Amino acid sequence: MSGALQPPSRSGVRIAGDLYQWLVAWHGCVTVLRDQTLRPANPIVAIGVEADGAGNLDDVIFYRAQPPNSYEQVKYAVDSATPVNEDYLLSPSPTGGPSILAKIAAAWRSLTASGSQVDLALVTNRHPDPGDPLIRDRDSRTQLLLPKAGVHGPRSDRGKARQRWAVGAGVSEQELLELLGVLRFDLGRDPQHLRELVQLLMLAAGLRYEDHAIDAGADWVARMVRDGYKTLSLDLIEKAVQDLDLKQGPARAVLSIATLKPDPVADQADWSLDWTDRFDGATAYSKRRPKAPATWAQLQADIEAAPMFLRGKTDIAVTGSLRQAPAFCTGAAFRMVSGADLAILQRGQVWSTSADYEAATPAIVEHSLGQGPDLAVAIAVATDPTTDILRYLRDQQLSVGSLLVLAPPAGGAKDNSIPDASTANALAVGIRDAVRETVRTAPHVHLFLAGPLGLALLLGHRWNRIRPTTVYEDVATADFYEPAFFIDA
Structure with a gap:
């Protein structure tokens, strides 16, 4: 070629x-x-x-x-x-x-x-x-x-x-x-992963974290070495931050939650939660549920205890490897009403709950089941899970009257349908408002997530003034899903 x-x-x-x-x-x-x-x-x-x-x-x-x-x-x-x-x-x-x-x-x-x-x-x-x-x-x-x-x-x-x-x-x-x-x-610390680690730590340190900011820092190290400096002291580093105009905002506390594979940031986190050995599966891809005797309830209790260990800290960077339901639970543990601002690295970008956005109304499709008074909600962003969810709701005979499927405004689920933090926040707010409007007469919400990790975190952060919610996880079994967390919204 x-x-x-x-x-x-x-x-x-x-x-x-x-x-x-x-x-x-x-x-x-x-x-x-x-x-x-x-x-x-x-x-x-x-x-x-x-x-x-x-x-x-x-x-x-x-x-x-x-x-x-x-x-x-x-x-x-x-x-x-x-x-x-x-x-x-x-x-x-x-x-x-x-x-x-x-x-x-x-x-x-x-x-x-x-x-x-x-x-x-x-x-x-x-x-x-x-x-x-x-x-x-x-x-x-x-x-x-x-x-x-x-x-x-x-x-x-x-x-x-x-x-x-x-x-x-x-x-x-x-x-x-x-x-x-x-x-x-x-081992296996490839350059892109190293850049993402540095980007996250720059965010946590209150520095600019764009690619050119990372390059500026690395180039400064190279210049210092060429000039004969063998020790880079705090004074030298602080001067470099000033000269390179890297300072952006407050330092963030780091919350590390790992359920799939160990988090390389864990030893630098303000609070870390390692459940990698308590999830069933030989690889990170296959780990989808707690391994007995560990339970979803124990994981929820550990996640919901995090604010206590980060007391007084409102600007928080979330790191680690976790699936949709634990990410949503983490966002809910630091709900917007608490004053927390969460940030997470999503495909090389930082998605923060404080990012500016313009209102967006999701595409909505409703499926009637007539099995009871509850409302089921499917977030169909990365893929459309409607068929699997309908089968699960019917097989389990859950007390659900209808399934509300919410997708990006343009319609159609795609794995790249959310390009940035502003779009993610706009969609999270739009989804929350749509559920609020629909759930007024329902006593309970059954929530299924199929989207980026960052969206699950942002959505959990804003999930307030809604009915009590059961969050389900895709466990890749014959039943497709199982209930993971109960969120009192």
Whole structure:
């Protein structure tokens, strides 16, 4: 194909790798700003870039007020040809020098020689090799290979791999386990995901978060390194924010709720809720309902407790991985009447409940069932679930008189029908008002959601002056849905 991208040159790969490292460092700079505002127990106070005295772990250093500091080796790959596995970690460098793991081990020994505690990380867009005896058991929450890498005897696959790793790193097997206790494998961190993480943290720090603002921060890091700065202090970072005109608004508290996969922002959140192990399913895609003995009611109680842990904070950024019903429940926990302003990252954009909008009336189709006095409501934005919902309502014989199907004003469900925060807020308000008008004589609402995560959050935030509502989740079973949350609206 004439329009196909050409393989990058050596200089192109080098430049891309540098940009990746500067973005990791700028992420650290934004963390310094947030920690200055939020005053955690042991804040990040400065960022090192290619600093002296850190051996091969000098790419980016997070200096804390008290140990341990975090030393990160940043490795960028232009493709997926080299996953992170034993061969990648133990092979000599292209010039015949020490392997990656040997260099990390040598730096670790030097940094801890005086008894200091450290936190180490290999940060890369390379993905883990699922066939590697040690890498495959990496804990996605902690990014550590322990505890699983340390179990089983010397004759097991893990035991033999430990012996090879120890020899390749030039340490004893006991020393290897000590190293693996502090060495995080931050893998699969592709540039786009890294940008989204930085964007969210810039929002939380009260900075502008558009693409050009992210680029401006990373470019500033590059200039500072070229000018010989090895430590980026709070004063330098604050001056950069002023010079680059990045300050936009108040810092936001971060609320992390994860039900599908661990949230990389969780350790920087003001309050985090991790239900990934309490949802049924082997992959994030298949996790749709709590795994017994966990229940939807317990999850709702945990979500509704979040305002207590964020007491006094009204500007809140929501992160994590969750489906429609939990997102709606989160919005309802911080309803508009409480004065909260919620923001969430949606396909590279920030959708905030405070975004300006012009009123919009959704397209409405009503289906009569005649099974009782309640009202069923279907949000048909990403796809049209009408057929499945009608079948579910009839099979379950729910006390529903009619099903109200609400879609974007233009009509027709499409996965890209909501382009921005203003459109999302307008549709959320239009949906709420349409339901208010229709539900006046109904004692209860049955709500089914098929739209962007951000819309579910914004809709829950505005779901007031409506009848008590049961929110259903698509559980991908023969019954299609099951009741998840009860919202007293």
